Amino acid sequence: IALWRYTGGHGHSLGAPPDLQSLPPDARFVQPLRLPGSAGPMAEIDLRAPLELSAQATQSNLFPGPATALWAYTARTAAGEALNPLLRARRGDSIDVGLRNRLNEDTTVHWHGLHVDEANDGSGLHPVAAGASRRYRLRVDNRAGLYWYHAHPHGRTGAQLQRGLAGLLLVEDEEELALRQRLGLRWGERDLPLMIADKQVDARNAIVYKDGADDWIGNRVLVNWTPEPYLDVIPAWYRFRLANVSNARMLRPCFLHEDKPLPMLLIGGDGGLLERAWPIDDLFLAPAQRADVLVDFGALAPGAKAVLRSLDYVAMENEDESGAFAPDPMGDHPGAVAMGEPLDLMELRVIECATQRPPAQLPSLDAMSAVPAPPDTAGWPVRALRLRMDEQGRWFINDWNFHLSGHEPAFTVKRGTREVWEIRNSMTSMPHPMHLHGFQFRVVSRAISPPDIRGRQVAANGLTAQDLGWSDTVVVWPGEIVRLAIDFSQPFQGVQRYMLHCHNLEHEDMGMMLTFAVAD
Ligand code: C2O
Numbered sequence: 001i002a003l004w005r006y007t008g009g010h011g012h013s014l015g016a017p018p019d020l021q022s023l024p025p026d027a028r029f030v031q032p033l034r035l036p037g038s039a040g041p042m043a044e045i046d047l048r049a050p051l052e053l054s055a056q057a058t059q060s061n062l063f064p065g066p067a068t069a070l071w072a073y074t075a076r077t078a079a080g081e082a083l084n085p086l087l088r089a090r091r092g093d094s095i096d097v098g099l100r101n102r103l104n105e106d107t108t109v110h111w112h113g114l115h116v117d118e119a120n121d122g123s124g125l126h127p128v129a130a131g132a133s134r135r136y137r138l139r140v141d142n143r144a145g146l147y148w149y150h151a152h153p154h155g156r157t158g159a160q161l162q163r164g165l166a167g168l169l170l171v172e173d174e175e176e177l178a179l180r181q182r183l184g185l186r187w188g189e190r191d192l193p194l195m196i197a198d199k200q201v202d203a204r205n206a207i208v209y210k211d212g213a214d215d216w217i218g219n220r221v222l223v224n225w226t227p228e229p230y231l232d233v234i235p236a237w238y239r240f241r242l243a244n245v246s247n248a249r250m251l252r253p254c255f256l257h258e259d260k261p262l263p264m265l266l267i268g269g270d271g272g273l274l275e276r277a278w279p280i281d282d283l284f285l286a287p288a289q290r291a292d293v294l295v296d297f298g299a300l301a302p303g304a305k306a307v308l309r310s311l312d313y314v315a316m317e318n319e320d321e322s323g324a325f326a327p328d329p330m331g332d333h334p335g336a337v338a339m340g341e342p343l344d345l346m347e348l349r350v351i352e353c354a355t356q357r358p359p360a361q362l363p364s365l366d367a368m369s370a371v372p373a374p375p376d377t378a379g380w381p382v383r384a385l386r387l388r389m390d391e392q393g394r395w396f397i398n399d400w401n402f403h404l405s406g407h408e409p410a411f412t413v414k415r416g417t418r419e420v421w422e423i424r425n426s427m428t429s430m431p432h433p434m435h436l437h438g439f440q441f442r443v444v445s446r447a448i449s450p451p452d453i454r455g456r457q458v459a460a461n462g463l464t465a466q467d468l469g470w471s472d473t474v475v476v477w478p479g480e481i482v483r484l485a486i487d488f489s490q491p492f493q494g495v496q497r498y499m500l501h502c503h504n505l506e507h508e509d510m511g512m513m514l515t516f517a518v519a520d
């Protein structure tokens with residue numbers, strides 16, 4: 001049995017292990033969760049005015065003791081300096097963001113999840129050299145939802161994100177604002193972003209990264225740039241916009257009170273709201289994925305504590321429906337096991353409600369947004385993409401490895417056409433969160449899914465609740481075959497090049513990425 005598991009910072013073979021912090025239990029949940037504010041990390045900036053960002057080395061007091069060196073997108077605000085600000089835009093807005101690169105190496109701003117043209121996509125095809133500047137100008141035509149932005153230079157994305165170059169982008173529209181009103185929620189109060197990233201942190205509070213590393217798993221968790229925070233909550237429904245911005249750690253978030261899951265509804269994903277809310281206990285959230293959830297603390301008395309935990313899992317036994325080992329469709333060895341270890345991310349402390357308590361009942365969430373069913377793809381051309389590792393431990397998509405194949409487009413898609421991309425993962429592999437630039441897509445089927453995923457099916461063709469909205473990142477589990485429906489319509493002209501890659505950043509940097517072109 002091929003065993004892939006999180007190593008919590010051990011098992012990296014490059015040089016001496018860093019002197020990592022070990023976290024005494026009483027060091028957890030001592031800092032309040034950082035909320036969207038006016039300066040520092042999580043400062044909010046409205047993109048209605050042009051914005052000047054500078055990518056630079058800076059520092060921030062994240063942990064008790066010495067300040068932590070970070071690489072951050074910084075901006076001036078009325079209240080001071082914003083670090084990796086939380087950007088807000090309205091659907092339909094044209095945004096204009098300048099980037100000044102004050103690092104000693106190439107960087108970019110990639111607008112993860114947005115429908116953009118190549119020049120403004122911020123992929124490694126258009127690096128901004130050390131000392132140089134450029135502007136990103138784009139029209140936000142995505143649905144309301146939580147998107148994000150991050151550095152994307154070739155071969156350095158893992159290093160730059162681990163050091164800090166990432167932030168959230170909230171897109172809003174009328175429908176979203178109306179829903180918030182119906183739910184009686186105010187952004188920044190009971191409607192909160194939870195941007196989760198694990199980091200390897202050494203005894204001097206420095207963030208550690210080894211170039212050329214594999215699957216960088218941290219020993220500390222930052223939620224909104226706060227290590228293992230706590231949040232005071234009143235006994236009521238909350239809305240959390242979860243984003244996993246870790247390099248490589250798959251999360252399985254769950255809100256627990258006395259080890260029992262609190263009532264939770266999944267209402268949205270990468271590309272905005274689902275049509276209706278789905279009750280869930282927990283979900284898988286891979287690097288780059290987002291989830292919009294409602295969580296009910298209403299049954300808890302003041303003084304009670306709950307925890308946001310990433311649950312452990314063994315997601316893979318490669319059984320077929322009858323419980324026998326499924327034959328590997330690609331002829332690999334059967335029997336992979338994907339495992340994750342439990343990790344407490346945040347504590348929730350129930351406090352007395354100072355004002356009138358919000359209603360315990362939610363309004364109907366059966367028709368939140370018009371989201372069509374996954375399309376019938378009969379007759380659409382199918383592009384087969386196979387994920388695999390070679391004997392030398394290099395990752396491939398079909399025969400493409402970004403370093404070996406060069407950066408030329410692997411194929412060209414005709415603009416305005418629709419295709420099925422069938423992504424197959426090898427049985428002996430690990431889950432790969434595959435991300436497509438430039439287009440939100442629909443998941444239309446999952447086959448040979450591991451039992452854990454089969455148990456989450458809520459719709460035909462093996463789809464889980466998370467598959468029922470628009471996505472830009474999809475997890476393909478070991479042995480699994482996931483089919484995506486992609487509509488390559490876009491308002492741009494000429495040849496536009498985009499990337500398809502694994503958003504495990506170490507896989508991406510090791511070449512698990514290809515360029516494709518869209519052209520008339
Ligand atoms: Cu979030 Cu190609 O990236």
Ligand code: CU
Nearest residue numbers: 432502504507
């Ligand atoms: Cu991968």
